[in-house]
Amino acid sequence: MYQNNIIYGLYDDDNMLLQGINYLKKKKISIYEVYTPFPIHGLNEILSLKKNINLSKLAFIYGLIGTIIGCLITWYTMNYQQNIGGKPNLWFLNLPSYIPIIFEITIFCSANFICITYFICCKLFPCAKNTNPDPRTTDDKFMIEIRTNKTNIEELITVLKNSGAIEISVK
């Protein structure tokens, strides 16, 4: 579906933004994107954003992978590779002294991989082009982006005005 009209509504207050979104929802207007300078609590519920990925669970899984790597590395190098005077050197007998390293590898894998996952999910990478239409949205303004097929957008603009937008632009 080709959406040829993009309408931006600019708000100057986060409460006005939330009220505006509620108003637009009542009018059955679907919001394409919201740009804000800081996280606004309750925005995800109003927009009914769904996470396509559960970062917390994934972080746990990455940590688990780290734990396994830690266990394998300590077992392989210290138990399989080394024979210290033929003394009993089973991995689990020495486990207490491997715990710090297993722990650190767990944290290392979990934290680093979850960040990479986050970047991939949000398509954030060095030199990526920013898509916020107005530079003021990183300062003190809040912006709603609506994409529509309708050719008559006058009606939409009035709705946006009524919702409290201080500036409306059409692209």
Next chain:
Amino acid sequence: MYNESSIRNQLIVSKTYNNLTQDILHPIETKSGKLWWIAFIIAIIATLLGIACIIYTIITGIGVWGLNRTINWAWDITNFVWWIGIGHAGTLISAVLLLFRQKWRLSINRSAEAMTIFAVIQAGLFPIIHMGRPWDAYWVFPIPNQLGTLWPNFNSPLLWDVFAISTYFSVSLIFWFIGLIPDFAMIRDHTKNPIKKKIYGILSFGWSGKAKHWYMFEEISLILAGLCTPLVFSVHTIVSFDFATSIIKGWHSTIFPPYFVAGAIFSGFAMVQTILGVARKVLHLESYITIKHIENMNIIIMVTGGIVTLAYISEFIMSWYSGNIFEDFTYLSSGAATGPFSWAFWVLIICNILIPQLLWFKKIRKNFLWSYVISIFINIGMWFERFNIIVLNLSHDYLPSSWTGFLPTFVDIGIFIGTIGLFFVLYLLYARTFPIIAQAELKTILKSNVSK
């Protein structure tokens, strides 16, 4: 059922979102002042001195340090532990206080985390130089090598340290960077200089402030805080294991880990006070780093200082009550108080136990200048704590024939000054190029007091 605490007073008054943006942009957009250049040049000179001393050490050998057969590590490991300890406050502020929902951290977390990263860089330098052959430093990592079955010893606390410090550095760095992305985006959108726009554009990773990105941003911050919290405690625990797992008298295995962690936070907050005290004045951040922030940090200093004091007392009592003659010259004993290193002992007691007690007075706790002076004393005291733990214990060995003293050479001192210099070089560059306050997150708490 839960009781809601009473609503706290607003931390930052009479600032709008735009004020905050402009205040953060100001040091980046304007030219550096004379004071900055003077400080920068001094720091550069100190760094060069450090580099010269490091080169001299590597070319000549570790023999140029003040070490001897009995005291086989002293100055460098003291500096290592001191710098690592300083780093801990940054992670504590950004991770632990995030989990406790302490909003006052927002004004100081960025700078404290920067301090963490720069301090860990200084700390990491010392073991690498002490290796003698720094180009072989990668041997500490478990990588398949040409040496057959020779692997690093995973039973050794020194290897645990390698893992702890490198994990700590990388996790702190990404935590810091994730928080920086929205602020870099702000600078990208508002700077007038096209070259800066380009650089901050690359650094901001194309951040646009989309609702979903923010939603996931908050989740990832929480996850990373959750991971950093055990990490920060583990790192100094492992640093304490460097000593505690040995069989040297006075390095008591059971008390060292908790006491090192408390000491690290104690010294770290003192360093945050010292650095932010200057940054606050020079960069005019008085309305963001208020006296309430200073007081809160002072309270944390009091709590951790109290834990450290308690640890000192128990160490003292144990060394006395054990009746062991070798324990009579551990770093907290009557032998230490009257022996050849008594000056170091009393510097420790005065700087770490007595002077911080002044913070019990609300007037002093809420006084900017007093807190600043006390923080410097704590920095000195915590350096001496590490010095005493290491040098005093080692100087009186089990064999009286090998008892000896320790005097640092100019190389020792030069390297230490060099790391302080490098730390300030990095910090001064940071203060001019990075958003020194986590402005995006701070904006979330500005709201309720700005009348529209």
